[in-house]
Amino acid sequence: MSPQSTQKKFKNPRAKYNFEGRTCSISGVGSYVPAKILTNADLEKMVETSDEWITTRTGIKERHIAAETEFTSDLGTEAARRAMKMAGVTPEQIDLIIVATITPDMPFPSTACLVQHKLGAKRAAAFDLEAACSGFIYALEIGQQFIMSRTYETVLVIGAEKLSAITDWKDRNTCVLFGDGAGAAILQNRQGAHGLLTAVMGADGGKSDLLFMPGGGSRCPATVDSIAARQHFLRMEGKETFKNAVQAMQTAAEEALRRCEITISQIKCIIPHQANRRIIDAVGERLGARPEQLFVNLQKYGNTSAASVGIALDEAVHSGLLQRGDLILLIVFGAGLTWGAAVIEW
């Protein structure tokens, strides 16, 4: 599709700020998951659960688990290398690295700094961003501000998680849901393409107790007692989280579409946060989407939090599903609570 024909099919909400033709395009995507696979059958041997329960309640069949010596920065670095290869970007070209994660290698320094060193991206500024499963859209939106303001030419955005490190492997309510992995995107100004058209972001800290990890921060530093009380693992109220996810994802997606003055039928590919098949189907139905518009890969990875939509976007691109000019709708939801939706012209 020629850039001219795409310019007419939707409104670019950023045009009113007079960016004089500047855009924030995704010039490369990449993802990486660790080699080890943990199947539902494996979980049957660890907790009282069944493949049938996990499949019907979540849609997840297996997830990837990082090795003991493989950390969030390693997963993120590998995903970044793949995105840089696709974009044809060298480490020296990168101006800024943003890593969205809730499982940093350490509380500090940031995982982004560790990735910067591993990549040899000597010129790049680097910081982490914590918006849980919504982190990838938050990071895209922040990254695009630097591109559109002409502060930077090349921004590397990564969502990376080693959730297996904060999963309570004795809690069947949560341990069947999560997996490890990383997704990355290179943001650059590219003539003749609209790129990231809009990103809606929201939060409700009043519901922080629905999904959280009590231990490890300043409120509850590690002690013998906190470890014995399993405070250093994530906790979740499944049913309430489910309800809030469906509602917030619908609202965010509708707002993103409204801003661009497009309808759901114009979207080629909807990439929702890959947490639960039933959440994805409910959101798709409420938005009036056709089932074939929904991209789903959670059966292979489970919920990889900030990495989730990054991995899915990479798979959608490399499956040949997306052509230049196609519209993509990303929708996310996570702890915080946080949520978001983004429209991208590919």
Ligand SMILES: CC(C)(COP(=O)(O)OP(=O)(O)OC[C@H]1O[C@@H](n2cnc3c(N)ncnc32)[C@H](O)[C@@H]1OP(=O)(O)O)[C@@H](O)C(=O)NCCC(=O)NCCS
């Ligand atoms: C977690 C989730 C799959 C549970 O599904 P649900 O239909 O709400 O199931 P319930 O919580 O009502 O549990 C039903 C029963 O299954 C049991 N159960 C929970 N986990 C189980 C497991 N892994 N295997 C077998 N049984 C399990 C519960 O103990 C409960 O038993 P009870 O009725 O005897 O008390 C669902 O709530 C969910 O997906 N929530 C959102 C999670 C999410 O996406 N979080 C991340 C957002 S970023």
